[in-house]
Amino acid sequence: MEGGFGSDFGGSGSGKLDPGLIMEQVKVQIAVANAQELLQRMTDKCFRKCIGKPGGSLDNSEQKCIAMCMDRYMDAWNTVSRAYNSRLQRERANM
Amino acid sequence: MDSSSSSSAAGLGAVDPQLQHFIEVETQKQRFQQLVHQMTELCWEKCMDKPGPKLDSRAEACFVNCVERFIDTSQFILNRLEQTQKSKPVFSESLSD
Numbered sequence: 001m002e003g004g005f006g007s008d009f010g011g012s013g014s015g016k017l018d019p020g021l022i023m024e025q026v027k028v029q030i031a032v033a034n035a036q037e038l039l040q041r042m043t044d045k046c047f048r049k050c051i052g053k054p055g056g057s058l059d060n061s062e063q064k065c066i067a068m069c070m071d072r073y074m075d076a077w078n079t080v081s082r083a084y085n086s087r088l089q090r091e092r093a094n095m
Numbered sequence: 096m097d098s099s100s101s102s103s104a105a106g107l108g109a110v111d112p113q114l115q116h117f118i119e120v121e122t123q124k125q126r127f128q129q130l131v132h133q134m135t136e137l138c139w140e141k142c143m144d145k146p147g148p149k150l151d152s153r154a155e156a157c158f159v160n161c162v163e164r165f166i167d168t169s170q171f172i173l174n175r176l177e178q179t180q181k182s183k184p185v186f187s188e189s190l191s192d
Binding site (some may be wrong): 046 | 111112113114117121124125127128131132135136138139142143145146147148149150155158159161163164166168
């Protein structure tokens, strides 16, 4: 986690920690971090899939490819998440 | 988390059991998410040829199999390492060097 996290805690200056507020802030920051990570990986994957020799701009076919790639990467993420969750459930059931 | 983060987290946990539980749950969720990110990236390379208008059933089946085999592989590696360590302690030898 980044430095900003620390300042969030101390921001009020009252010196009193509000667990509810802290938990809410942590959840938001984790969600942002996850979204950023997904975006970063998706950008890398779609660039590799859709851009051959980089031209002067993104042409129509490249843009269409990137759009489809983004959608498919999200599908893949969801499928992997479900499959992994399902596997964890099975492993727990067998314990 | 680095050590300072984990120590401050432990400090917060000591203040409030609810917060302690929250930290444990969120940490576990984050570990899950990280592995999903990692496996998606890995399985994308194995299962996705040309991204089309939808995720076809063959590709979807490939992703599911990929997740299962990745976990099987990591379990196999751990088990084999444990067995190897019992008969021939590789790590302790290298550690003593």
